[in-house]
Amino acid sequence: xxxxxxxxxxxxxxxxxxxxxxxxxxxxxxxxxxxxxxxxxxxxxxxxxxxxxxxxxxxxxxxxxxxxxxxxxxxxxxxxxxxxxxxxxxxxxxxxxxxxxxxxxxxxxxxxxxxxxxxxxxxxxxxxxxxxxxxxxxxxxxxxxxxxxxxxxxxxxxxxxxxxxxxxxxxxxxxxxxxxxxxxxxxxxxxxxxxxxxxxxxxxxxxxxxxxxxxxxxxxxxxxxxxxxxxxxxxxxxxxxxxxxxxxxxxxxxxxxxxxxxxxxxxxxxxxxxxxxxxxxxxxxxxxxxxxxxxxxxxxxxxxxxxxxxxxxxxxxxxxxxxxxxxxxxxxxxxxxxxxxx
DNA sequence: AAGCTTTGCAACCGCGTCCGT
DNA sequence: GACGGACGCGGTTGCAAAGCT
Numbered sequence: 001x002x003x004x005x006x007x008x009x010x011x012x013x014x015x016x017x018x019x020x021x022x023x024x025x026x027x028x029x030x031x032x033x034x035x036x037x038x039x040x041x042x043x044x045x046x047x048x049x050x051x052x053x054x055x056x057x058x059x060x061x062x063x064x065x066x067x068x069x070x071x072x073x074x075x076x077x078x079x080x081x082x083x084x085x086x087x088x089x090x091x092x093x094x095x096x097x098x099x100x101x102x103x104x105x106x107x108x109x110x111x112x113x114x115x116x117x118x119x120x121x122x123x124x125x126x127x128x129x130x131x132x133x134x135x136x137x138x139x140x141x142x143x144x145x146x147x148x149x150x151x152x153x154x155x156x157x158x159x160x161x162x163x164x165x166x167x168x169x170x171x172x173x174x175x176x177x178x179x180x181x182x183x184x185x186x187x188x189x190x191x192x193x194x195x196x197x198x199x200x201x202x203x204x205x206x207x208x209x210x211x212x213x214x215x216x217x218x219x220x221x222x223x224x225x226x227x228x229x230x231x232x233x234x235x236x237x238x239x240x241x242x243x244x245x246x247x248x249x250x251x252x253x254x255x256x257x258x259x260x261x262x263x264x265x266x267x268x269x270x271x272x273x274x275x276x277x278x279x280x281x282x283x284x285x286x287x288x289x290x291x292x293x294x295x296x297x298x299x300x301x302x303x304x305x306x307x308x309x310x311x312x313x314x315x316x317x318x319x320x321x322x323x324x325x326x327x328x329x330x331x332x333x334x335x336x337x338x339x340x341x342x
Numbered sequence: 343a344a345g346c347t348t349t350g351c352a353a354c355c356g357c358g359t360c361c362g363t
Numbered sequence: 364g365a366c367g368g369a370c371g372c373g374g375t376t377g378c379a380a381a382g383c384t
Contacts, residue, residue: 016352016378038369054370055353090372102352105373110350 013047017056021046025053026061034062059102066098070107078104079112 017025028044034057037050046053059065070078074096081092089101089108096104 014354036369049354050369051355051371052353058371059352087373101372106351109374 011047012049012052014052017048017060021048022056022061025056029057029061034058055102059100062100064098065100065103067103070099070111074099075112075115078108079116082108082112 024044024046025040028040032043034054037054040046040050040053041048044053048056077095078092081095085091087105087108089105093099093101093104
């Protein structure tokens, strides 16, 4: 592409922000709201480029940001989500509304990577959170299937998402499972060969966090209407009963009901005002409503090319049939794959 | 106490995507 | 459909603080 820098080199200040600059920026945003970052430097007189202003706001000045001291639960969540989503920090951050993507990214790179390395060193394979040790998300992603070594991220995600949707549908439609999803130890079996982990408090359920994508993406999956499904299709308007059930399952799988995520998720599912395109998700709000799983976890993320197949709305019955056919075959492999972790 | 190394984090950079024209 | 501006994301860098010798 070869785009020139977003701002002219001369006259643009770089480096750490001063308190004075912070005050100017905050007061401007309090008055005008975030967004239209291009106009911020000119309107405020700040010698900063628009990007820098946006970054400073979203990563530091925005209200409600929690800094430092990641709790154990947050750690776990990040680890799981990283395993699930790869290095999609914005998506991960959407599950931790008080944390910024940058913060999470830094924490991962500085703390969690090492921590996991240490954990993996003595007993490899037992609690492999998904990586090769050098651990980027991309690498993690390659573990999805040995049969698809080099594919786009969206394909890997799609594979997992589809499988999870299949499973969910299968289970939702089978009467005997309706009453005991929470006790179903097979619930979260995954098509991937990625690692799984146990949470002591979750009744020995597999806590594979694919369920998170399942929770939210499943909704989108059936209401698919293109890349904006999150805001258009699922923002509380989902009529899919499974969504409630799956959402609960997601929470129970995490064992994180007490986390802010829960309340946040609740908030978002009852919020119908999120009309911004999902790529605006963490910037056009003072609150963090749109920093929600519903926004972020479409089958395809905003930055990725979206395969056409998903763009079209398939008749539900057709989809249903397809899912059920497939899930039967895949369960066999999956259970086999997962079984070795127990 | 001084110098060196490591760590942690704020900020920057480049690229991809979206969206209006 | 092509183009360009604006925005968002993830990787990387730079520097201050902390730790170590």
